Structure formats: structure tokens, C-alpha cells
Amino acid sequence: MRWLSRSYLALVYLLLYVPISVLVVFSFNNSRTGYSWGGLSLRWYESLFNNHAMVQAMWNSLWLALTAATVSTLIGALTALALHRYRFRGKRMLNGMLFVVMMSPEIVLAISLLGLFLLLGLQLGYVSLLLAHVTFCLPFVVITVMARLAGFDERLPEAARDLGASDFTMTRTVLIPVIMPALMAGWLLGFTLSMDDVVVSTFVSGPSYEILPLRIYSMVRVGLKPEVNALGTLLLVFSLVMLMVSQWILSRSKQ
Amino acid sequence: MKKLALAGLLALGLTGCSSDDPQVLNLYNWSEYMPQEVLTRFEEETGIKVVYTTYDSNEAMYARLKLLDESAAYDLAVPSTYYVSKMRNEGLLLPIDRSKISGFDQLDSELTGLDIDPDNQYSVPYLWGTTGIGVDAADIEGEPVTAWEDLWDERFEGRVNLTNDMREVFHMGLRVLGYSGNSTNPQQIEEAYEKLTELMPSVRTFNSDAPRMPFLEGEADVGMIWNGEAVMGKDSMEALEYVYPEEGVIAWLDSFVIPKNAKNPEAAHKFISFVLQPEIAALISEDIGYATPVLSARDLLGDEVAGDRASYPTPEDMVNAEFQADIGDEALQVYARYWEKLKSGL
Amino acid sequence: MMLSIKQQPFRAAVLVLVWGWLLFLVLAPNMLVVGASVMTRDPSTFIALPLNLDAYRQLFNPLYLEVFLHSLYMAAMTTLICLLVGYPFAWALSRVEKRRQMLLIFLLIVPFWTNSLVRTYALKLILATNGLLNSALMSLGVIDEPAQLLYTEGAVIVGLVYLLLPFMILPLYSVFEDLRQDVLLASHDLGAGRLATFKNVIVPLTLPGVLAGVMLVLLPAMGLFFVPDILGGSRNLLVGNVIKNQFLDARNWPFGAAASIVLTLTMALLMFAHRLSKRRLGEEGA
Numbered sequence: 001m002r003w004l005s006r007s008y009l010a011l012v013y014l015l016l017y018v019p020i021s022v023l024v025v026f027s028f029n030n031s032r033t034g035y036s037w038g039g040l041s042l043r044w045y046e047s048l049f050n051n052h053a054m055v056q057a058m059w060n061s062l063w064l065a066l067t068a069a070t071v072s073t074l075i076g077a078l079t080a081l082a083l084h085r086y087r088f089r090g091k092r093m094l095n096g097m098l099f100v101v102m103m104s105p106e107i108v109l110a111i112s113l114l115g116l117f118l119l120l121g122l123q124l125g126y127v128s129l130l131l132a133h134v135t136f137c138l139p140f141v142v143i144t145v146m147a148r149l150a151g152f153d154e155r156l157p158e159a160a161r162d163l164g165a166s167d168f169t170m171t172r173t174v175l176i177p178v179i180m181p182a183l184m185a186g187w188l189l190g191f192t193l194s195m196d197d198v199v200v201s202t203f204v205s206g207p208s209y210e211i212l213p214l215r216i217y218s219m220v221r222v223g224l225k226p227e228v229n230a231l232g233t234l235l236l237v238f239s240l241v242m243l244m245v246s247q248w249i250l251s252r253s254k255q
Numbered sequence: 256m257k258k259l260a261l262a263g264l265l266a267l268g269l270t271g272c273s274s275d276d277p278q279v280l281n282l283y284n285w286s287e288y289m290p291q292e293v294l295t296r297f298e299e300e301t302g303i304k305v306v307y308t309t310y311d312s313n314e315a316m317y318a319r320l321k322l323l324d325e326s327a328a329y330d331l332a333v334p335s336t337y338y339v340s341k342m343r344n345e346g347l348l349l350p351i352d353r354s355k356i357s358g359f360d361q362l363d364s365e366l367t368g369l370d371i372d373p374d375n376q377y378s379v380p381y382l383w384g385t386t387g388i389g390v391d392a393a394d395i396e397g398e399p400v401t402a403w404e405d406l407w408d409e410r411f412e413g414r415v416n417l418t419n420d421m422r423e424v425f426h427m428g429l430r431v432l433g434y435s436g437n438s439t440n441p442q443q444i445e446e447a448y449e450k451l452t453e454l455m456p457s458v459r460t461f462n463s464d465a466p467r468m469p470f471l472e473g474e475a476d477v478g479m480i481w482n483g484e485a486v487m488g489k490d491s492m493e494a495l496e497y498v499y500p501e502e503g504v505i506a507w508l509d510s511f512v513i514p515k516n517a518k519n520p521e522a523a524h525k526f527i528s529f530v531l532q533p534e535i536a537a538l539i540s541e542d543i544g545y546a547t548p549v550l551s552a553r554d555l556l557g558d559e560v561a562g563d564r565a566s567y568p569t570p571e572d573m574v575n576a577e578f579q580a581d582i583g584d585e586a587l588q589v590y591a592r593y594w595e596k597l598k599s600g601l
Numbered sequence: 602m603m604l605s606i607k608q609q610p611f612r613a614a615v616l617v618l619v620w621g622w623l624l625f626l627v628l629a630p631n632m633l634v635v636g637a638s639v640m641t642r643d644p645s646t647f648i649a650l651p652l653n654l655d656a657y658r659q660l661f662n663p664l665y666l667e668v669f670l671h672s673l674y675m676a677a678m679t680t681l682i683c684l685l686v687g688y689p690f691a692w693a694l695s696r697v698e699k700r701r702q703m704l705l706i707f708l709l710i711v712p713f714w715t716n717s718l719v720r721t722y723a724l725k726l727i728l729a730t731n732g733l734l735n736s737a738l739m740s741l742g743v744i745d746e747p748a749q750l751l752y753t754e755g756a757v758i759v760g761l762v763y764l765l766l767p768f769m770i771l772p773l774y775s776v777f778e779d780l781r782q783d784v785l786l787a788s789h790d791l792g793a794g795r796l797a798t799f800k801n802v803i804v805p806l807t808l809p810g811v812l813a814g815v816m817l818v819l820l821p822a823m824g825l826f827f828v829p830d831i832l833g834g835s836r837n838l839l840v841g842n843v844i845k846n847q848f849l850d851a852r853n854w855p856f857g858a859a860a861s862i863v864l865t866l867t868m869a870l871l872m873f874a875h876r877l878s879k880r881r882l883g884e885e886g887a
Contacts, residue, residue, distance in 0.1 A: 005692070008690065009693050009705070012686060012690050016766070019712075019724055020715060022726050023719065023720075023726075075618060079619045082612075082616060082619055086616070090620075094620070097624075097627045097628060100627060103816070103820070103868055104865060105823065105841070105864050105865070105868065107824040107826070107861065107864075108864060108865055111634060111861055112631050112861075115633040115634060115858075116626070116630040119633065124322075131626060135622075135626045135627065168611040195716070196716055196717055198718055199825070207283070207328045207329060208306075210306065210308070213716065216719065217718055217827060218464075220721070220831055222287060222465045222468070223468045223472070223725070232720075235719060239711070239714035240711060240714075242714070243711065247707070312850070314850045318849050318852050459749075459752050459834055460834030460835065461834060461835040462834065469752070469834070472729050472731070473729070473730035473731050474730055474749070474751055474752050591851065595851065598838070599667065599838075
């Protein structure tokens with residue numbers, strides 16, 4: 001029985017990794033037409049870096065993801081703290097709204113925000129993208145932080161309060177360090193979600209701020225561009241590094 | 256706090272590349288419709304950076320332009336004839352200052368001064384071309400394909416590619432029935448719709464991003480394809496042929512227009528002038544296979560390109576050809592309804 | 602342990618920020634969508650008065666209903682496959698030694714962290730007529746001619762499964778983790794055979810996980826429009842494609858909004874079912 005379940009696991013993992021391996025292998029394929037092997041070559045990586053528009057889109061995406069993750073972590077953490085610590089009216093409604101964002105199909109989120117931005121006459125570009133990305137990252141940060149807060153000793157903030165600390169000070173010196181791992185996890189999740197987003201970005205982006213997923217989308221739609229393999233491989237390596245860094249940080253912080 | 260400051264500095268560094276370059280041209284064009292070399296040379300010669308985004312249909316371009324109307328996103332777009340008149344009539348375009356562009360007099364007079372824009376106040380022709388039948392000669396058996404009607408043949412079930420273009424697909428449907436491809440008669444349009452539904456089981460792909468791809472990928476053997484795509488495709492696949500259908504090929508013209516709220520109309524004019532230069536126009540035609548309207552450029556074309564019937568058809572090829580004309584908004588709505596029905600009925 | 606004393610200004614600032622963001626960027630936009638769905642289409646301003654239910658009527662037109670049902674069918678198939686593959690996987694994963702589990706979960710998430718567009722494109726390389734799968738099958742002698750795999754309904758489903766599988770596995774893994782060994786032992790001691798245990802103990806206890814997985818897969822499977830674009834040849838469209846076309850091509854906003862509302866209601870239905878299952882579980886106890 002054990003053998004069966006182990007081999008089943010192995011099989012599924014194999015299937016999951018075949019497409020990615022294909023991508024990596026073919027990124028070094030010298031042949032122009034994707035399907036035949038033409039020898040090892042780095043030409044697609046070269047062509048990628050010579051493509052100014054692509055490089056610009058990469059930087060734009062990175063910056064967007066960085067800022068979106070940071071802002072959403074900030075607001076998300078405060079939201080989680082508020083939900084956990086404060087008593088106020090409409091808590092259920094707040095929870096409800098977060099839930100709606102998380103569970104809504106991305107496309108519904110996308111059109112609702114597009115409608116809002118148009119109504120406000122907001123130019124579609126970096127700002128619209130940032131607002132949209134922070135919004136869909138928010139619930140994930142909140143959940144991550146709340147999970148951390150749930151298993152946390154309430155006596156510490158109590159003690160701080162008894163010692164006369166203000167709310168702000170107490171939050172800063174006691175709570176923040178406690179939820180720090182959750183903050184980092186939330187930040188990383190937000191960063192990934194932002195870098196990967198296609199659906200929402202299709203609706204709320206403008207040509208003044210080109211982002212990577214949309215570039216990739218038009219490349220992939222035309223099809224058979226070996227540069228996509230190289231790009232995919234780079235993104236994979238990048239994600240791997242990010243994941244490993246996050247694991248390392250989390251394991252360090254547990255000490 | 257320190258982290259935010261650090262992030263801020265990083266931001267300045269990251270966005271540094273684009274912020275010191277003040278001149279940007281936002282060009283919105285069909286995909287696979289502009290050689291990278293042209294953009295690079297333009298950037299080098301003028302120092303203006305080109306932000307290049309693409310669309311795969313007039314409808315998508317129009318919708319996006321309308322969506323971003325206020326925010327002045329694009330400086331140049333390349334609509335087909337009937338959208339030039341539509342956008343012109345709706346006041347969406349900026350008049351083109353003839354004094355700021357050079358080379359206009361070099362254009363084929365048959366392609367200027369058209370009804371869609373008399374005096375070419377709002378548009379300058381870019382490329383003209385045809386939509387005909389693409390055939391993977393190596394993979395089909397039996398009778399050669401010579402007419403649109405052949406696509407309905409049972410032997411092609413599941414192997415047909417169509418362009419993802421409402422007017423073109425219906426144009427084909429109308430021609431097969433003997434009607435004009437520019438028909439505004441709802442009865443005829445409905446008949447074309449019925450005829451096209453019969454074709455649907457055969458259709459493997461709708462592709463306007465790069466119609467040559469399904470052929471190159473071996474997924475489609477026959478279907479609609481743009482002539483330039485066929486020329487480009489032949490480079491990778493010898494067996495890909497371009498056939499002028501008996502009922503008549505579809506002919507069209509794409510022109511540059513400047514949206515009303517363009518941020519950088521100066522750059523737009525410069526780009527148009529740049530592309531009208533015979534040397535550049537010839538380069539474009541050779542690279543992507545469509546026919547240039549610049550007469551002096553045609554003299555610069557290599558024999559192989561100038562003699563390629565796909566790019567430059569003979570009068571015999573064009574005997575039943577029909578140019579896409581403006582049909583008015585009302586008719587467009589009728590087409591749109593049936594197109595949605597066609598695409599939805601899977 | 603809640604701070605109910607009004608400790609301004611920090612608390613006030615936080616609440617303003619949080620409420621403000623959510624009201625502005627969640628409540629208001631969603632209200633707009635509801636509103637748009639009952640307005641009339643307008644060529645220049647996209648939506649206009651008068652209010653009417655035309656958009657919904659159009660939605661229930663047999664033609665669009667067919668698209669919706671076909672999309673639902675593909676999403677359901679995707680969910681089913683994810684369930685069939687993911688359920689045993691999650692069970693097997695939860696039985697592995699704790700130390701190895703972390704690594705295995707890491708390995709599971711890595712593909713998920715790769716750009717979804719690129720992963721979908723990779724599938725194209727595999728499913729194409731002269732792609733890897735066909736080449737492999739032909740060289741093994743399993744088939745004589747390449748099979749038409751790309752640009753079919755099946756290709757879209759494969760794409761969706763590939764992108765959404767981790768969303769099914771993770772909640773399932775979570776409930777399997779909670780499934781205490783002693784409960785299973787108790788069932789066994791009470792004389793229940795393997796099958797009976799499975800049917801009467803394991804299934805009900807893992808049901809919330811199943812429903813959570815279904816929720817996380819079914820809805821996105823209807824909305825990921827780029828999958829049919831890349832793998833479906835712009836055929837086999839999902840509801841997401843329809844909504845996108847209505848908003849960005851056809852400019853029929855009320856219709857697009859109505860379709861989105863229907864999608865959201867489907868989600869609400871599923872959530873309700875999920876909550877019911879959890880409540881029932883709570884009553885019967887574990």
C-alpha cells in the first residue's frame with residue numbers, strides 16, 4: 001500500500017514538472033522552430049536582454065510588485081490587527097468584504113475596478129494597477145497575519161498596557177515583532193500574485209506603464225517565440241530564489 | 256521607515272531609465288505588422304522612444320481607444336478603412352498636418368482620396384493587402400483548393416483556420432452566396448450567418464494574432480489568411496501557399512491615424528514621415544510581405560519580393576476582388592449580432 | 602482581551618484607513634457592477650439610463666446560456682479531474698513523514714510560483730501536432746498519426762487542471778492532516794471494513810476540504826480567459842472570455858456586468874454549501 005501511494009505521488013509530481021522542464025530545456029535550444037532540437041545556445045537569452053521593451057516591462061513589473069506587496073502588507077497587517085484587537089461596529093461587514101475580494105473570480109474584480117476608475121476619470125497606468133493589485137493581495141495578508149495572531153499570548157500586550165504604553169507603542173514594540181514572519185509570508189505572497197497577474201491587469205492597465213505579464217501574453221498569443229522559453233526559465237529561477245529566501249527567513253525567525 | 260526610504264531610492268534607480276527620456280511615441284498597431292528594425296532605426300534617428308502595443312482586431316483597437324479616450328494614451332493607431340471613416344465621423348481623430356509629413360505625394364493615387372477620408376485629412380495609408388486562402392499543400396489530398404466554397408469540404412473537418420475578424424469572415428460567407436462582401440442587407444447577412452454555421456464544425460482555430468501559426472504548427476491545413484502572413488509563413492514552411500479564391504479575394508487598406516487626445520502628435524507626424532521614406536517602406540514590405548502604397552518604394556524592391564504574387568497580385572488575381580468599404584454603424588451592429596451568435600454557438 | 606477603550610488617534614487612523622480602502626475599492630466597485638448590469642448599453646458612455654433587465658434577459662437567451670453551460674461543463678470537468686487526482690494525492694501526502702512533508706509541499710508550490718502564462722505556453726509545446734507528446738507516442742508506436750490535441754476542448758481542460766491543481770490539493774491536504782489517526786482506528790475497532798470506513802468516516806470528515814477545493818477551482822476555471830486564447834484556438838470559450846469580450850471588444854457593459862453577477866452568485870451558492878457542510882460536521886462531531 002505504501003509503495004502504491006509513494007509511486008502515485010511520484011507520478012503526479014512528474015506530470016507537474018514535465019511542462020516546466022520542457023520550458024527550461026527548450027530555452028537553450030538553438031533551433032528557431034520550437035519543436036526540433038538544434039543544439040545548445042544562449043541566443044534567446046541574448047535576444048531577450050536586447051529587447052528594450054521587454055526589459056522595461058520587467059522593471060515595471062518588479063517595481064509594481066514591490067510596491068503593491070509593501071502597501072498591501074501594511075494595510076493588511078493593520079486590518080488584521082484591527083479585527084483581532086479592536087471592538088467596533090460592522091466587523092462582520094469588514095470580514096465580509098475581505099471574503100468577497102478573496103473569493104470573487106478575478107475577472108469580476110477586474111471589471112468592478114475598471115468601472116470605478118473610469119467613473120473617477122483615473123488614468124489607467126501605474127496608479128490604477130497599484131490600487132488593483134493591493135486590493136487583491138489584501139485578503140491573503142490579512143488571513144496570514146490573523147492566523148499568526150490567533151495562536152498568540154494575549155498577556156504580553158496586556159502587560160504592556162498595564163505598564164502605561166500607548167496603543168501605538170504597544171503595537172509597535174510587541175505586536176509587530178510577533179507577526180513579523182506572517183508579514184514576510186504575506187509580503188512574498190503579495191509579490192508573487194502581483195508579478196503573475198494577467199486577468200486583472202488586462203483590464204486596468206494602460207500603455208504608459210507596460211508590465212511583463214501583458215507583454216508575455218501578446219508574445220504567447222502570436223506563438224512559437226523561443227524567447228518565451230528563456231523568459232519562462234528566468235522567471236522560474238527568480239521564483240525559486242524568492243521561495244528559498246522566504247523559507248530561510250521564516251526558519252531564522254522561528255529562533 | 257528605513258525600509259521605505261530604501262525602497263524609495265531603489266524606485267528612483269529602477270525607473271531612472273525612462274524618466275530622463277522626455278520624448279515617447281505610443282504606437283498602437285496590429286500584431287506582426289511592423290518590423291522591429293523600423294522601430295529601432297526610428298529611435299536611433301530621432302531619439303524618440305517607441306512604446307509599441309498591439310491589437311488583433313479593429314473592434315479591440317476601437318474599444319480600447321474609446322476606453323482610454325480621456326487619458327490620451329495613444330499617439331498613433333492603424334485602423335482599416337471602414338474604421339477610419341467610423342472614427343472620423345465620431346470625432347475621435349486629430350487632423351493630420353500635411354505640412355509636417357513628407358512623402359505623401361509618393362503614395363499611389365489609387366489609395367488616396369478615398370471616400371472614407373477624402374483629402375486624407377485624418378489618415379495616411381500604411382499598407383494594403385488581401386485576405387485569401389492559405390493552403391498547406393503538403394498535407395492536403397485530392398482536388399486543389401481554389402475557392403472559398405472549398406473550405407466547406409468535408410475532408411477539411413477540424414482543419415480550418417479563420418481570421419478572428421467579423422467583417423472578413425462574413426465577407427467570405429456573403430461571397431460564397433454570390434452577394435457583395437460589403438452588403439448592408441440584413442436578409443443577406445442572415446443567410447451568410449446560416450452558411451457560416453455549417454462551416455463551424457470544420458473550424459479548428461480563430462486566429463488574428465498571427466494567422467500563419469496554426470498552419471506552421473500543423474494544426475490547420477486550409478483557411479483564411481492574410482497575404483503578408485502567408486509570405487512570412489512560407490519562409491518557415493515551403494508548402495504554405497497563398498491562393499486567390501475564385502469568388503474573389505478580400506482587399507483592404509490600413510492607415511495611420513492620430514487619436515484626438517494624443518500626447519505627442521509631433522512624434523506621430525515624424526513617424527509617419529519616417530515610414531513613408533522609400534527605403535523604409537521597401538524594408539517593411541520585404542520584411543512582412545504586405546504591399547506598400549509608396550510608389551517609389553516599389554522600385555527599390557528586390558525581384559523576388561516584387562514578383563511575389565502573394566504580396567503584389569497580378570490583375571488576373573484581383574479580377575473578382577472586393578475592397579472592404581464602409582458600411583455604416585447600423586449595418587455593423589447587424590454583423591456584430593450575428594458574429595456573436597456564430598462565435599458563441601460552439 | 603479586546604481594547605474597547607477609545608485609544609485615539611492610532612486606532613482611529615487604522616480604522617479609517619482600513620474601512621476607507623475596503624469601502625472604496627471593494628464595496629463601491631461591486632455596487633457599480635450591480636448597477637451597471639441593470640442599465641442600458643450606450644456607445645459613448647458605455648452605460649446609461651433607463652434601468653432595465655435587458656442584460657439579464659440577453660443572458661438567458663438560449664445561445665448565451667449554451668456558452669455558460671459549456672463553460673460550466675469544462676470547469677466541472679476540470680474540478681472533477683483535480684478532485685480525482687488531488688484527493689488520493691493529499692491523502693498520500695499526509696501519510697508521509699513529517700520532515701519530508703515540508704519539502705514535498707515546497708515542490709508542489711514551485712510550479713505554482715512560475716508565471717501561469719508561460720506554463721500554459723509550455724503545454725502548447727507538449728500538445729502540438731509536432732509537439733512532444735505526439736512525437737513520444739509515435740516513436741513508441743502507440744499511434745501512427747499525430748493526434749489532434751491542441752486547440753480542442755480537452756486542451757483547455759488540461760490547461761486549467763495544470764494551473765489549478767494545487768488549489769485543490771492544499772485544502773484537501775489540510776483536512777487530511779486534521780484527520781486524526783485515532784478516529785480511523787476507532788472506526789476499525791468498531792468493526793467497520795475499509796470501504797465502510799471510507800464512506801462513513803473519511804468522506805464526511807474531508808467534505809469541507811473537498812468543498813473548499815471545489816470552490817477554489819470551479820470559479821477560476823470559468824474565468825481564466827487566457828487558457829482558451831492560448832490552448833483553445835479562441836474556441837471553447839469560458840464565461841471569462843465572454844465577459845472580457847463584452848467589456849473590451851463589444852463594449853456591451855451591462856451584459857458583461859450581468860454575466861459577472863451570475864458568476865458571483867454561483868460562487869455565493871458554493872460558499873453556502875461549504876458553510877452548510879461545516880455546520881453539519883460540527884454537529885456530528887469528530
